[in-house]
Amino acid sequence: MVTPRGAEGRTRTLDRLERACPGGVRVDEPMAKHTTIGAGGRARYFAIPRSTGEVVGLVRAALELDIDYIGIGRGSNLIVRDGGFSGLVIKVADNMRNLRLFSRTAHAEAGVSFTRLGRTLTREGRPGFEFAVGIPGSVGGAVRMNAGAFGRDIARVLKKATVVDGEGRVVRFTPEELGFGYRQSALPSDAIVLSVIFNCPPGEIDKEALRLSRSRGETQPLAQKSFGSTFKNPPGGVAAKMIEECGLKGTRRGGAMVSDKHANFIVNVGTKTEANDIEDLIDFIINRVKARFGVELTPEVIIIGDR
Numbered sequence: 001m002v003t004p005r006g007a008e009g010r011t012r013t014l015d016r017l018e019r020a021c022p023g024g025v026r027v028d029e030p031m032a033k034h035t036t037i038g039a040g041g042r043a044r045y046f047a048i049p050r051s052t053g054e055v056v057g058l059v060r061a062a063l064e065l066d067i068d069y070i071g072i073g074r075g076s077n078l079i080v081r082d083g084g085f086s087g088l089v090i091k092v093a094d095n096m097r098n099l100r101l102f103s104r105t106a107h108a109e110a111g112v113s114f115t116r117l118g119r120t121l122t123r124e125g126r127p128g129f130e131f132a133v134g135i136p137g138s139v140g141g142a143v144r145m146n147a148g149a150f151g152r153d154i155a156r157v158l159k160k161a162t163v164v165d166g167e168g169r170v171v172r173f174t175p176e177e178l179g180f181g182y183r184q185s186a187l188p189s190d191a192i193v194l195s196v197i198f199n200c201p202p203g204e205i206d207k208e209a210l211r212l213s214r215s216r217g218e219t220q221p222l223a224q225k226s227f228g229s230t231f232k233n234p235p236g237g238v239a240a241k242m243i244e245e246c247g248l249k250g251t252r253r254g255g256a257m258v259s260d261k262h263a264n265f266i267v268n269v270g271t272k273t274e275a276n277d278i279e280d281l282i283d284f285i286i287n288r289v290k291a292r293f294g295v296e297l298t299p300e301v302i303i304i305g306d307r
């Protein structure tokens with residue numbers, strides 16, 4: 001039960017967050033609505049800022065209130081545990097979708113859909129973004145994850161990222177400072193990407209890369225709720241192949257199932273699927289693959305919140 005003191009504290013917190021983002025703050029928001037897997041707990045505070053200024057204001061408010069915060073995009077690589085996230089979730093992707101093209105660069109706000117970025121630049125004859133078509137995240141999420149496919153990734157095309165850091169300052173990072181690796185960056189967890197400048201001089205579009213991007217549906221369960229690949233490929237191996245060779249396609253925990261179509265995808269086939277079901281299935285897969293191949297798979301999906 002919430003004590004009066006707790007309730008008062010909550011109201012004070014809400015008032016302060018509302019000042020930073022008027023009309024854009026919710027309490028106890030179900031995160032299943034904001035993740036492509038469609039399951040998981042609630043965010044105690046949840047904000048949808050309309051501008052870069054509001055994101056910065058929310059970060060500064062969270063620092064002042066001493067509450068945890070996290071920036072999210074389209075929730076396409078995210079699980080929020082059933083116990084929920086007790087701080088503030090700042091959803092960058094609903095607004096902040098401005099994309100401008102210049103002669104050799106493109107400027108994208110962090111909420112721009114990564115697929116839209118790929119489609120627009122490809123249509124305009126700017127190569128290097130063919131792989132982005134079909135990746136259902138945002139530009140901000142793509143920076144954090146170093147999103148990529150078919151041997152290409154965002155690290156190769158990013159010129160600068162503007163970020164609000166863990167002290168509420170707006171700073172610019174170069175690719176070197178972002179420390180990109182395979183499906184990861186060294187962007188601190190309390191930093192939120194506001195916008196990105198991409199290098200995109202005109203050139204020849206890679207038609208084969210575009211064909212591969214457009215034919216994802218042949219190998220991936222795109223009609224079902226998922227977060228894409230569950231695990232990173234281990235050095236020298238392919239996670240999907242290992243999981244399939246363990247005979248795990250179709251394995252279920254509650255409403256979470258290893259896809260029949262692509263063994264590295266977990267799909268939500270239930271109506272009351274819990275984040276716990278998904279995490280149990282992830283642990284089960286890790287143990288089975290380790291027992292058979294001696295390799296410990298590392299999740300690519302980001303898991304936050306309390307059990």
Ligand SMILES: Cc1cc2nc3c(=O)[nH]c(=O)nc-3n(C[C@H](O)[C@H](O)[C@H](O)COP(=O)(O)OP(=O)(O)OC[C@H]3O[C@@H](n4cnc5c(N)ncnc54)[C@H](O)[C@@H]3O)c2cc1C
Binds near residue numbers: 036076078222226228
């Ligand atoms: C069907 C399907 C196919 C996919 N295929 C691919 C693929 O081919 N290649 C690939 O790389 N990924 C793929 N993904 C995974 C996912 O789309 C990418 O990881 C994407 O970059 C995540 O972006 P997002 O906006 O959805 O991030 P979220 O899921 O919202 O968040 C993921 C992480 O990024 C952080 N984050 C989000 N926005 C920001 C921001 N503005 N500033 C700072 N941190 C932020 C979050 O805190 C979290 O840690 C796929 C997912 C699905 C569902």
